[in-house]
Amino acid sequence: MSLHMTRPQTTAEHEILETFVHEHRRLLVLTGAGCSTESGIQDYRDVNGDWKRARPITWQAFMGDGADRQRYWARSLIGWRHLEQARPNDAHRALARLEARGTVELVLTQNVDGLHQAAGSTRVIDLHGRIDQVRCMRCARQTARLDLQSRLTALNPAWAQRDAAAAPDGDADLDGEAFSTFRVPDCRHCGGILKPDVVFFGEDVPAARKALALDHLAAADAVLVVGSSLMVPSGYRFVQRAAEAGKPIGAVTLGRTRADSLFAFKVARPCAKALAFLL
Numbered sequence: 001m002s003l004h005m006t007r008p009q010t011t012a013e014h015e016i017l018e019t020f021v022h023e024h025r026r027l028l029v030l031t032g033a034g035c036s037t038e039s040g041i042q043d044y045r046d047v048n049g050d051w052k053r054a055r056p057i058t059w060q061a062f063m064g065d066g067a068d069r070q071r072y073w074a075r076s077l078i079g080w081r082h083l084e085q086a087r088p089n090d091a092h093r094a095l096a097r098l099e100a101r102g103t104v105e106l107v108l109t110q111n112v113d114g115l116h117q118a119a120g121s122t123r124v125i126d127l128h129g130r131i132d133q134v135r136c137m138r139c140a141r142q143t144a145r146l147d148l149q150s151r152l153t154a155l156n157p158a159w160a161q162r163d164a165a166a167a168p169d170g171d172a173d174l175d176g177e178a179f180s181t182f183r184v185p186d187c188r189h190c191g192g193i194l195k196p197d198v199v200f201f202g203e204d205v206p207a208a209r210k211a212l213a214l215d216h217l218a219a220a221d222a223v224l225v226v227g228s229s230l231m232v233p234s235g236y237r238f239v240q241r242a243a244e245a246g247k248p249i250g251a252v253t254l255g256r257t258r259a260d261s262l263f264a265f266k267v268a269r270p271c272a273k274a275l276a277f278l279l
Contacts (some may be wrong), residue, residue, distance in 0.1 A: 016265050018277055020250045021098065024222035026105040029095055030238055032228025033168065034253050036111050038089040038272045040082070042168045047255030049229045056171070059203035062195060063137065069193070070179040076196075077152045078164050079172035080145065083113065083131065090272035090279060091226065092119035097278050099123055106216040110228060110235045112169055112198045125213050127205060127234060129198035131170050138192025148185070148194065155183040169198070205234050217241055225251040227271045230258040 021027065033043035044056070061068045088096075096119040098104050107116050107124045112131040116124050132145045153160040159182060164172040187194055199205055217223070223242040230236040236258050242249050243262045251257065251266040252274045260266065267274050 013267055014277060017250065017252065017267055017274065020222070020224070020248070020265070021103070021278070024248065025103050026219060026221045027098070027103055027224050028105050028217050028220035028222070028238070028242070029098075029107045029224045029226055030228060030235060031095070031107060031109040031111060031116070031226045032230070032235065032253070033111060034227025034229075035091050035109070035271050036086070036089070036113055036115055036227070038091065038270060039086045039113075039115060040166075041086050041111075041113055042166055044168050045229050045231060045255075049231050049256045049258065056168070056201055059200040062200060063193065066184075067179065069184055070182045073152060073184050074156070074159055074177070074179045074182040075164075075167070075172045075174050076170055077149070077156060077159055078162055078174065079166055079170045080149055082166035082172070083170035084146075086113060086115065088115045088119035091275050092116055092121070094272070094275035094278035095226070096120035105220040106213070108213050108216070108235075108238065110232065112196075125209060125216070127199075127209065127213065129196070131196050131198055133197035134194050135197040136187035136190060136192040137195050139187060139190040141187065141189055142197060143188075143194075145196070151185045155185060170196075199234070210234075213238065214241065218245075220247065222248040222250070225249065225253060225257070225259070225263075226275070227253050228257065229253070229255060 037043050057072050092115050095107055099121050104123055107121050108127055109116055110127050112128050114130055114132055134143050134145055134148050164174050167173050217238055228235055230239055239249060239259045239262060248264050249262055251263045252271055254268055
């Protein structure tokens with residue numbers, strides 16, 4: 001029977017989570033936006049799993065429309081400043097400590113912020129890529145997002161002086177603006193379109209990355225979901241596979257998830273507070 005915990009964490013609830021962590025010596029930890037909200041990074045969904053704001057840009061729109069790219073990079077020029085300041089919180093540090101104890105098979109993160117690695121985790125697959133890298137869609141060269149930030153600022157000095165509320169993944173809320181004057185740089189090497197090295201909605205996770213993550217799932221003896229509603233199929237599929245294989249699945253996350261019926265237990269607490277016992 002699933003035990004869904006929505007009250008403040010009690011001693012019994014703490015013990016259930018602690019027992020789960022210590023009984024399973026090869027944990028695959030699947031993390032989502034809720035793992036990074038306490039680092040000041042906004043999440044996409046509310047407690048019901050519904051969008052808090054407009055759906056993010058799709059791969060098709062970004063690649064097919066220059067105006068959409070102008071809008072994306074104008075917002076990113078401002079939003080990147082907020083994201084760059086984010087630092088790991090106790091949830092990231094707790095999972096890094098768990099890895100150091102030798103009980104983490106893999107941290108499979110849906111986040112693109114790199115905070116698991118910043119906290120010291122090394123067994124990490126960034127399922128959706130990394131926002132601190134930029135890729136040319138023609139020649140496939142990778143460059144640092146910081147380099148592109150300098151180029152964006154030089155081309156758009158007036159925009160660079162603006163500020164706006166932070167949105168998820170280095171975005172900023174700039175609704176109702178005209179972006180036609182915003183200048184977007186091309187690849188220095190071939191003139192191709194530059195895109196954050198992340199998986200956009202409508203884009204597939206690279207097959208090799210998915211296959212490697214499934215190999216780690218096969219080697220794991222249990223799955224712990226941390227801070228994810230699992231509404232995105234690319235993350236949910238791993239919980240489905242674990243359930244089909246009969247692997248125990250626990251969760252530390254707020255609100256409704258797509259996999260509530262598959263959990264052995266669910267602790268509905270902020271991730272950093274729930275995992276503090278690992279520090």
